[in-house]
Structures are given as structure tokens and as C-alpha cells.
Amino acid sequence: MAFLSVLTPVLVAVLCGLVALLFIYPRKTVTASREQTEGGSKAESKRASNGRPWVDQDLEDDTEVTAKDEEEDDWVDSNEENIPHVPYSPLRYPVEKMLERSQEFYALMNQRRTVRFISPEPVPRDVIDNVIRTAGTAPSGAHTEPWTFVVISDPETKHQIRLIVEEEEEVNYRQRMGDKWVRDLAKIRTNWIKEYLDVAPYLILIFKQTYGILPNGKKKTHYYNEISVSISCGILLAALQNVGLVTVTSTPLNCGPQLRLLLKRPANEKLLMLLPVGYPSSDAMVPDFRRKPLEDIVLHI
């Protein structure tokens, strides 16, 4: 007790220090935890994947803007600062014509279906190029155009892609998805055998560029890159439908890194979608789905 008495001033000092630490420490911890979340560290990514099994690292919109980026940023070319503006006067249709066009386009798009039975018949490459040109007209955050379309027609590469996708899909079905998801998908008879990856004349792999690379080697921020590339995919699907080609809108789970390596894509590109493209085979079948009627998807105010 006497010993403790002597130590009392020290104890008071330590006590004050600890109280101070207690107020500082949680803040630090939060910061660290936030950095993990935002940096998309592998561990965090794994954790996220456990709760949301279909969100693999290649489906996260991991654009980064850090203080460092901002400090180091010097990519704004002074020539670009004031892009000149030009008048815009597109074709204007009379009301009757607008109505007619809106009905026709709806009728065309309403015939689109996801088709897993794809014919091996060849498709002109010029058609595919025009479809991709069309996808490239999509808007994008700050006009960054953060997309890369890799078109595979080489049979050997298609087969390697099939092997990668099927291997991962089997694991997904057996382990990752859980009974619920497998049951949901069972209704539309999809499983891990993806014959169409060999058969379709083209596979279009759509990569989002999570950031750009400037001529000086520094990173350029790609705002909203996942939404932008998904919009571009929507326009691509419309373009395919417009020429009578079919596809399967697929987001191969956990295959992104392997496919990126196979196709030698740089680290800033992450796989968003894989579309096998071709004519439907003559015996193509689709589930007898209905779409929601207009009144179930629109609200007028």
C-alpha cells in the first residue's frame, strides 16, 4: 500500500494517458477500417464476397480518389480546359412519327430473349464491329469511355475460356451460391455446362477500366465506371437485337482475374460481362417468361 502510495502520481499520469488514448484509438480504428473498405483490400473483398457471393472483386466499382491522387494530379491539359461548344440540332420527328418509331422500337426490343442455344454459323465481323461501335456511343462519367470489348473468335481461346468459366461455375453452383440461388436458377434450367462458349462464333468480353492510365503513367479517375459500362452493354444488347443476333447476358463469377490473365488485359481492366454472340440455333428454346406490364414498372406524377 505504501509502495502504491508512492506510485500514485505515476498512476494518475498513466490514467490520464489511457483516457486520452481511449478517445483517440477508436477514431484511428475507424480510419483504418475505412481504408480497408475503400481500398478494396483482398481480405475485405473476401469478406464482402461471403455476404454477397456474386459480388467478386471484378464486380466492385473500385475507382479510387485518394488525397494522393489529388495532390499528384496534373493530367488536366490546359488545351482541354475549355472544350469548344457547338450547336446541336438533331433530326426532329413529327409527333405521329415519334409515336410510330417508339412503338416499332419497343416491338423489336420486346422480342429480345436471353438465348443459350447459339448456332455455330459464322457471323460477319463487320456486323460485330458495328455493334461495338454502337456500344461505344454510350455516355460515361466525365466522358472517360471506360470500356474495352475483347472479341474472341479463335476456337482455342474460346475453349480455354469455357474451361475457366465451367470450373468456376461448378464451384459456384456446388459451394458458393447456396441452395437458394441454385433453386432460383434451376427454374430457368441454367447450370455450369456452358456449351455455347465453344459453339458461339464470337465471345464478347466486356471489361470496365476502373481507372485510366495517363501518358505520364499516372492514374486517371474513371467516375461511375461500372454504371457507364453497364449502360454501354444495354446499348450493345439493343444493337445485337437490331441485327437478329442473340446472346446470354452473363457475369462469370470469380473468373475475372483468370480471364484477364488469359487475355493479357492490364490490371486496371476488370471483367464485367461475357456475351456469347451468334444466331439462335434452329432448335433454340427459351423459358416461357412474361415481362412485367407497364403499370408495374412506371409511376406517373
Next chain:
Amino acid sequence: MAFLSVLTPVLVAVLCGLVALLFIYPRKTVTASREQTEGGSKAESKRASNGRPWVDQDLEDDTEVTAKDEEEDDWVDSNEENIPHVPYSPLRYPVEKMLERSQEFYALMNQRRTVRFISPEPVPRDVIDNVIRTAGTAPSGAHTEPWTFVVISDPETKHQIRLIVEEEEEVNYRQRMGDKWVRDLAKIRTNWIKEYLDVAPYLILIFKQTYGILPNGKKKTHYYNEISVSISCGILLAALQNVGLVTVTSTPLNCGPQLRLLLKRPANEKLLMLLPVGYPSSDAMVPDFRRKPLEDIVLHI
């Protein structure tokens, strides 16, 4: 000093308590912070906003599959388990016709521009309805159709939306975005004054349904809802362009919760995009952008 000596045992006890707390507290904080991250609480969202200012809570794909969901799931109606399959044989065009159609559609879409000068002239509601019907033909994860299109033509509601968006946008510009982003956007002369929100005959607010509600009140998982709704937006943009209407593809930062409340949308719906829609005004100007040429966006293998 004598007083402190008497207190020594108390001080030692408090000291021990504090040390213990120091070891326990950070763990709790991390857990809490992780829960916040995944739960998308407002506080976490604000914090996340600091690092990635354009990712507000309404832009996170926060579909959740938890063990609880799986255990409680009984939404698979046995009638739905085996949806019948039907033959699919869409219109097939000769090669020359395909080429021509692909070129025409590209030419049409390539004229699309983001236009901030929108005419107040009325647009037939039937055209807007057809455009939204068309957007509703998009594919979606497990055919969940996770979209709601809220179409505003009421001037008072449009004005309230403008007030909400402008207030948040000004904060974004002044505080959240950072010099870098403001500089990037300055190049295309955008700021927080959004006159078109009053002027455009329609505002289309596109909500993603992060989960569905089953008749029994339980949650239905919406796989890939953000990608699905973004694809639907792409098709909607194509449909608008097809009838000669223009829009601004905008993702109003941090306005989602306020707009959702204003429009009385349920908690499972989160704002993904806000599109003012109308004819371009006669004096419309656009930045003199170029799009990347085909060879910069495609790779053939």
C-alpha cells in the same frame, strides 16, 4: 497527496478497467464499423462519400444474401419450379440486311449527345410510356426486373426535385468533390445550377429495387440489381434517341434518400439515375467531344 494516497486502490482498479476497455473497444469499433459498411447506414455512407465522393448510399449495390435469408426463404413457388420452355425463332435477316441495319443503328446512336438545353415543349406521354416499356425489356439477374421508373411532369414536384438536387450539388461542388473532380467537370461546363429540372417536360427517376417483397412480406433477392438497372437505362437511352428526344445522364449525388421520401418510394428502392427528358432547345449547345475510334475500344482474338 494524502487524499490521492487514499484513492490509490480505486485508481488501480480504474486503471485496470481502462486497460481492459482499450483492448475490447477497438474490436467492437471495427465490428460496428463493418456492420455499418454492409448495412449502408447514413453515417458510413457519409464517411464513404469522403473517399469516393460519387458513391453515395444509393449507388451501392446493396443486395444482401444472409444466412437468415436463406434459412427463411420459402418464396420458390412449386408452380414456378419448372417454367415451360418454348421454341424461339426470331426474324432472321440476310447478311447484307444485317450489315445495313447495324450501320443505320450505329449512325442513329452516334448522333446521341448529352444535352443540358432542353425545350419546355410538351412531349406525348404515349411516347414516354413506349420508351419505358422498351427499357423494361432489359435482361435482369434471375429475371427479377428490379426497376421502377418514376415519371414526373407535375411542375411543383419537378421544382422540389430541382431544389433538392441543386442544394446537394452545391455542397458536392463546394466540399465533397475536391478540386480534381470540379476541374474535370469544368471542362464540360457543368455546375450545380440545373435549370433543366424545371424546364424539361418530364423527369424520369430510375430506382433500382435492391430487393423485392414477396406476398408473404419476406425479402426476395435481386441479383446484380445495379448492373441490371444500368443495362435497362442503356436501352432507355437508345429508345429516347430513336424518337429524337434528349436527356442528361445524371446520378444525383446524395439526393437519393430525399428524393425517395419526396416521391414516397419504399425503402427497397434506391435512386440510380435522374434523366430530364424533352426535345433539345433550338439554341442547344454541346461540347465538341470526339468518341474513341473502334480500334481503341476493341480487341479481336
